[in-house]
Amino acid sequence: MTTPKTIVEKIWDKNVVYEEEGRPAILYIDLHLVHEVTSPQAFEGLRLKGRKVRQPNRTFATMDHNVPTVHTNVIKDEISKLQMDTLRKNCEEFGVPLAGMGHEHQGIVHVIGPELGLTQPGKTIVCGDSHTSTHGAFGALAFGIGTSEVEHVLATQTVWQQKPKTLKVEINGTLGTGVTAKDLVLALIAKYGVNFGTGYVLEYTGEAVRSLSMEGRMTICNMSIEAGARAGLVAPDETTVNFLKDRLYAPKGVDFEKAKDMWLSLRSDEGANYDKVVTLNASEVEPQVTWGTNPAQCISVNGTIPNPERAKTENDKNEIKHALSYMGLDPDIKIIDVPIQHVFIGSCTNSRIEDLEQAASVIHGRKVSKDVTAIVVPGSQTVKRIAEEKGLDKLFIDAGFQWREPGCSMCLAMNGDAVPPHERCASTSNRNFEGRQGTDARTHLVSPEMAAAAAIAGHFVDVRSF
Amino acid sequence: MEPLKKHTGLVYPLNRSHVDTDQIIPKQFLKRISRQGFGQYLFYNWRFDEKDHPREDFSLNDPKYKGTSILVGGENFGCGSSREHAPWALEDYGFRIIIAPSFADIFYNNCTKNGILPVVLTEEEVQTLMTHAEKGDYHITVDLEKKQVFDHTGFTATFDLAEYPRQMLLNGWDDISVTMTHEDKITTFEKNHIVY
Ligand code: SF4
Numbered sequence: 132m133t134t135p136k137t138i139v140e141k142i143w144d145k146n147v148v149y150e151e152e153g154r155p156a157i158l159y160i161d162l163h164l165v166h167e168v169t170s171p172q173a174f175e176g177l178r179l180k181g182r183k184v185r186q187p188n189r190t191f192a193t194m195d196h197n198v199p200t201v202h203t204n205v206i207k208d209e210i211s212k213l214q215m216d217t218l219r220k221n222c223e224e225f226g227v228p229l230a231g232m233g234h235e236h237q238g239i240v241h242v243i244g245p246e247l248g249l250t251q252p253g254k255t256i257v258c259g260d261s262h263t264s265t266h267g268a269f270g271a272l273a274f275g276i277g278t279s280e281v282e283h284v285l286a287t288q289t290v291w292q293q294k295p296k297t298l299k300v301e302i303n304g305t306l307g308t309g310v311t312a313k314d315l316v317l318a319l320i321a322k323y324g325v326n327f328g329t330g331y332v333l334e335y336t337g338e339a340v341r342s343l344s345m346e347g348r349m350t351i352c353n354m355s356i357e358a359g360a361r362a363g364l365v366a367p368d369e370t371t372v373n374f375l376k377d378r379l380y381a382p383k384g385v386d387f388e389k390a391k392d393m394w395l396s397l398r399s400d401e402g403a404n405y406d407k408v409v410t411l412n413a414s415e416v417e418p419q420v421t422w423g424t425n426p427a428q429c430i431s432v433n434g435t436i437p438n439p440e441r442a443k444t445e446n447d448k449n450e451i452k453h454a455l456s457y458m459g460l461d462p463d464i465k466i467i468d469v470p471i472q473h474v475f476i477g478s479c480t481n482s483r484i485e486d487l488e489q490a491a492s493v494i495h496g497r498k499v500s501k502d503v504t505a506i507v508v509p510g511s512q513t514v515k516r517i518a519e520e521k522g523l524d525k526l527f528i529d530a531g532f533q534w535r536e537p538g539c540s541m542c543l544a545m546n547g548d549a550v551p552p553h554e555r556c557a558s559t560s561n562r563n564f565e566g567r568q569g570t571d572a573r574t575h576l577v578s579p580e581m582a583a584a585a586a587i588a589g590h591f592v593d594v595r596s597f
Numbered sequence: 598m599e600p601l602k603k604h605t606g607l608v609y610p611l612n613r614s615h616v617d618t619d620q621i622i623p624k625q626f627l628k629r630i631s632r633q634g635f636g637q638y639l640f641y642n643w644r645f646d647e648k649d650h651p652r653e654d655f656s657l658n659d660p661k662y663k664g665t666s667i668l669v670g671g672e673n674f675g676c677g678s679s680r681e682h683a684p685w686a687l688e689d690y691g692f693r694i695i696i697a698p699s700f701a702d703i704f705y706n707n708c709t710k711n712g713i714l715p716v717v718l719t720e721e722e723v724q725t726l727m728t729h730a731e732k733g734d735y736h737i738t739v740d741l742e743k744k745q746v747f748d749h750t751g752f753t754a755t756f757d758l759a760e761y762p763r764q765m766l767l768n769g770w771d772d773i774s775v776t777m778t779h780e781d782k783i784t785t786f787e788k789n790h791i792v793y
Contacts, residue, residue: 148786149779154761157779161792171630172685182773189792210628217630251793278681279710279772287776289783382793390793 135400138366139297139332142272142397146255148289155291161254162271163284164240165192165227167218168545169259173282174221185288187226191249192218194231195239196545200508200535208547225285236379238511238537241265241479245349246513248378252367252394257284262479262561264355267364268348269371270397272332274361296406298331298360302339304414309595311489312347313481313559313578315339316354317419319411321429328360331407334399335365339413345374346485353480354561357426366398420466420591421563421576423454428563430466432581432593438462457565458573459553467591471575473556474505474586475568476532478542481559481579482510484517490559490579491526493587493594499531500589506533506548508540532586544569557585598712600769604693605738606666609657610730616670617677618704622686635682636689661733669726670697674715675704684711694739696746698723709762710772714741722746722754741767 136144143158150156163186170192177183184190197211215232222229230236236243241262244250250266256273257263259281266273280290306315333355340348348365355363365371372391375381382390417431428451430436439455439462442448455462460469476482476490487509499505507527509515515537518524524534541548542560549569550556556574559582563574577585580594588597626638643655651658657665668687674697675683684707687695695708696716708715716739718726729735729748737748741763747753758766765775776783 146790149782157776157783159783159786159790172632172681175630175632180773214628214630254792277679279707283772283776286773287780287783288787289776291772291776386793393791393793 135403137297137399137403137405138270138334138364138397139272139295140403142253142255143294145253146272155293157289158255158292159289160257160284161189162244162249162256163190163288164244164249164256164258164260164263165190165218165281166196166240166258166260167194167214168196169278170221170281171214171217172278173259173285174217174225176282177225177285182286184225184227184285187228189288190227190285191244192222192227192229192231193237193240193243194218195237195537196539196543198232198237198536198538199546200506200538200540200548211546235512235516238509238513239479239482239539241349241353242482242510242514245269245345245374246378246483246511248375248381251375251381251390252371253397257290261356261361262353264360264362265349265353265479267352267355267362268345269375270364270367270394272362272364275356295332295362296330298328298333298407298409299405300333300335300363301408301410302335302337302413303410304339304412305342306339306413306416307595309580310416310418311578311580312343312350314416314419315411315413316351317421317426317429317576318416319409320354320358320427321419322411323358323409325357325425325427326359327409328355328358328363331360333358333360333363334405335363336399337413340365341368344485345370346483349483350480350486354426357561367394418578418581418594419576420581421574422458422460422466423451424457424563424565425454426561426563426576428454429576432466432591435465436460436462459555467593469555470502470590471557471585472503472554473550474499474503474532474582475508475541475550475556475558475560476506476579476582477508477510477535477540478558478560479510479539480561482508482514482537484514486559486579487514487518487523488521490583491523493580493583493597494526494530497530497587499586502589503586504533505531505586506535506541508535508548509537511537530587541568543567544572550574557582557591598766598769598771601693601712601714601766602742603738603740604666604714605736606693607662607664608667608669608726608730608735608737609662609665610727611656611668611670612727612731614671615673615676618675618680618683619677621675621683622680627680627682632685633689635686636691639686639690659733664691666691667694667696667737667739668692669723669730670695671723672698672720674700675708676701679703679707681707681711684708684713688713696723696726709766712766712769714739714758714766716746716756716758718746718754718756725752
């Protein structure tokens, strides 16, 4: 009998080109996604050495971090413009397909890969971006790399990698109404901390994960990096196959049937060995809101802000104090009593069509609070188009939300969309770090429904009774 | 990368511990699109004041260190963010060797990938070099084949470096050229590899 293997080991074995005892292996990369911020020096490196892109057809580029979400024909920031122009030139010179500004497929790199069918089960996928873990939702081994590695992949279609350790995240039970994948992953990180995944690839399993849509699985895998893991994945099943059917770059006809058999055979064997296992009961998860400056500083919407005086260790106490002072919050108050000034619905965590539908579903003809500026930024041109076909843009605009052009936008505030100093934002993104959404901006991570409800109420509310 | 077998150069002493990558290259310069030209921003906030005038009290601005290629620094050199811009800036400024009692992990690796030799010596050895260098006009030689550092006054010290990065530096290889020695394997792999 052969030794049972995890899905991670299966993908690894399939893609190792060369391995020597005690050294990293050369791992073949099936899909390399590229964006404007982490690629310019890599292309320049190729040019200086007279090298080519080895497999332009396994490479795909887009623009997302710097793109403006209003008046897309004017880019005020000269440097942002330069990065985008450079990517366009590089893609032309090296023959790399590009969905740049104005292209019907442009969007956040981690949104367009799946929706174009480029992301597929069993593939190894890299991108110069830590949230590449998102693509793991399809049962791909997907992780972020640095600029030197971007150059290395462009030139050789491989990376040097140490075989990863595996961590099984078993999520059983059923999510309650109004509780989403975002709440699930926030609750997981709150329970086990921001580095329980360091050094591992997470495999999400259990009935709660199985019953999630592809969008929900992407949300969870996206935030694996917030648990310290470079990659997180979900074994492919019928949900995965159905999502990929008829996508632009997915195989068609007979090839699709063949691919489907291969995809569905990719799962961890009974009795496969994991280096670590953690569990979570989905039935117990409530809508979550972060109160601090890392994603583990998170409570249920009916909870109260922690009091540093009750912290278990001196270190915890200082951390809580520091976070509360940055966030401008008092201990022991209810999170639902905290007023907000901004709402951001978007980012590679929550800007897909299902996320926007869920956000729109809480509106019920109500209006955004007069004290709140709320923006909705679709993850891609495709998401925007479908949302408009469904009339979601009208629902949002009538309620007083701003309907923007696709991009990373206020997730990292590199394109000019920023939260002003000391103002508070309910955000569907993935990082509540200090300064992330703007200098001294205060970020609270929530699900799309919770964000939309907060926009209307002007403060956090329990979406289940809203 | 330029091969680095044996290098003799003027020593610049930076007597500080925990020099982090944000000090080596402040974040306002990361939006650039080129890998070259970062040297002018090296230690920017130390070298220049708010009006972008050189600060006279920062030693690297002292003419006696003009043309330096060997930096001697304090413990935990290169801590902080993993930005590769830090070694790019040091290399572009002209540094080929950094000597310190200890280095931050990622920075250490990033140096060897970018043609800079990081040398770990003991606290005392570093202090000796520092004292000499502070007087100026102090040259030393670093021999990577023998893994030795020496000067004309009789100072010698040995250091260690893993074989893989040592070979890369000695031969002026970069990661890509090393991988390309396995190109036949990649080509064979590609022929048999099925992706839909
Ligand atoms: S949306 Fe945010 S997290 Fe995602 S790729 Fe863009 S900047 Fe990164």
